[in-house]
Amino acid sequence: xxxxxxxxVGKRTDIAASELFEESRSTIKNWINAGRLLHxxxxxxxxxxxxxxxxxxxxxxxxxxxxxxxxxxxLEIIYEDADIAVINKPAGLTVHPAATTKEATLVHGLLHxxxxxxxxxxxxxxxxxxxxxxxxxxxxxxxxxxxxxxTLQTALKARTVKRTYIALVKGHLAHAxxxxxxxxxxxxxxxxxxxxxxxxKPSITHFNVLNYLDESTYIQCDLESGRTHQIRxxxxxxxxxxxxxxKYGVPLNxxxxxxxxxxxxxxxxxxxxxxxxxxxxxxxxxxxxLDTLTVTN
Numbered sequence: 123x124x125x126x127x128x129x130x131v132g133k134r135t136d137i138a139a140s141e142l143f144e145e146s147r148s149t150i151k152n153w154i155n156a157g158r159l160l161h162x163x164x165x166x167x168x169x170x171x172x173x174x175x176x177x178x179x180x181x182x183x184x185x186x187x188x189x190x191x192x193x194x195x196x197l198e199i200i201y202e203d204a205d206i207a208v209i210n211k212p213a214g215l216t217v218h219p220a221a222t223t224k225e226a227t228l229v230h231g232l233l234h235x236x237x238x239x240x241x242x243x244x245x246x247x248x249x250x251x252x253x254x255x256x257x258x259x260x261x262x263x264x265x266x267x268x269x270x271x272x273t274l275q276t277a278l279k280a281r282t283v284k285r286t287y288i289a290l291v292k293g294h295l296a297h298a299x300x301x302x303x304x305x306x307x308x309x310x311x312x313x314x315x316x317x318x319x320x321x322x323k324p325s326i327t328h329f330n331v332l333n334y335l336d337e338s339t340y341i342q343c344d345l346e347s348g349r350t351h352q353i354r355x356x357x358x359x360x361x362x363x364x365x366x367x368x369k370y371g372v373p374l375n376x377x378x379x380x381x382x383x384x385x386x387x388x389x390x391x392x393x394x395x396x397x398x399x400x401x402x403x404x405x406x407x408x409x410x411x412l413d414t415l416t417v418t419n
Contacts, residue, residue: 126176135161136168139178146313153180190219190246195231200400205270205393206263207236210402213259213379218247228262238266252278255351257368260287260384261402265392273392278348284388287343287353288332288404290381290411291362292371294418295331295339302327302356306349315369316351318359325349327356335415338365342385353382365411381408 130138139150139159151168153159159166160179198210209228211217216227229248232239242248249264251274263283265271277283307322309315326346333340339362343353354370357363363371366380388399 124178126172126174128174130172131174132171134168135166135170135172138172140313142178144308190230190233192234193226193230194234195226197231197235200402205266207266208387208400209262209264211254211259211262213257213405216256217253218250232264236266251275254384257379258382258384259405261387261400263387263389270392277390282390285345285384286386288383288385289341289343289353290365291339291341291357292365293362294334295362298331300329302360304356304359306352306355316355318355323349325352327353334418383408
C-alpha cells in the first residue's frame with residue numbers, strides 16, 4: 123500500500139498516484155472512474171490534494187475474458203519439442219492481447235500453430251515466458267505446459283536466461299566496448315515512456331561495437347537486467363538512440379520500424395536440464411539496411 127512521500131505532498135491525487143504506482147495518468151484516471159483507486163481507504167477524487175503519509179490502494183479487478191480465435195500468422199518456429207517452442211517474433215507484432223488491442227497478436231498466431239497452448243488457464247498470455255516490444259524482433263521462448271512455464275519464469279528472474287541483441291544506433295560510439303549502468307523508471311512527465319531516473323530500478327546494459335557505418339554504429343548488447351525498453355532507453359540516454367525508434371529516437375522514412383533484434387537466446391531446458399542456444403535470423407529490412415551502409419572502420 124503506497125504512502126505519499128514529501129515529493130508528492132500538495133499534488134493532485136491523480137498525479138501523486140501516477141508517480142507512486144509508476145502508471146500513466148490515463149491508467150490512474152481509469153482506476154478512479156471505475157472506483158478502484160482508494161485514497162485513505164475511500165474512493166479517490168482526481169483533483170483532491172494529498173498530504174504526507176496518505177495511503178493509496180487499488181481494488182482487484184476481475185480480468186476480462188477475451189475470446190481469442192487462432193489466426194494463421196505463419197510464425198517462424200526456430201525450435202519445438204513437447205515442452206517449449208522458440209519463435210522468431212517479427213517486428214510490428216504485439217505479444218499478447220488486451221482489451222484495447224484489436225489487431226492480431228503473437229498469441230493468436232501461437233494458438234493456430236501450437237495447439238497445446240489452448241490448455242492453459244491464462245487465456246490472454248498462454249505460455250508466454252517473457253515479452254519483446256511490439257517493434258522489436260527476435261527470439262522468444264514459449265512454454266507448452268504449466269510446469270515448463272513456472273521453471274522458465276523462475277530462471278528468467280534468476281537471470282539464467284540469456285538474451286543477446288543486435289541494433290543499429292545513431293552516430294558513432296566513442297568506445298568500442300562499454301557498460302551503461304543507469305537506473306530506469308517511469309518517465310516523470312511522459313508516463314507511457316521510460317527514462318533514466320534516480321528513483322528507477324537498477325539497470326545494466328553492456329555493448330560491443332560490431333562495425334562503424336555511415337553515420338551509425340552496428341552494436342551487440344547484453345543485459346544484466348530486463349527493464350521495459352532497456353536498450354532503447356539506455357542508448358538514447360547516451361545520445362545514440364536506436365535507428366527507427368519512434369519513442370526514444372527518430373523514426374526512419376522507409377517505415378521499417380526500429381532496428382533492434384533479439385538475435386540469440388540461451389536457456390536451460392525446463393525438463394532435460396540441457397543448456398540450449400538459439401539464433402534468430404535478422405529481419406530482411408535490417409539485413410538490407412546493413413548491406414547498403416558503408417563500413418567506415
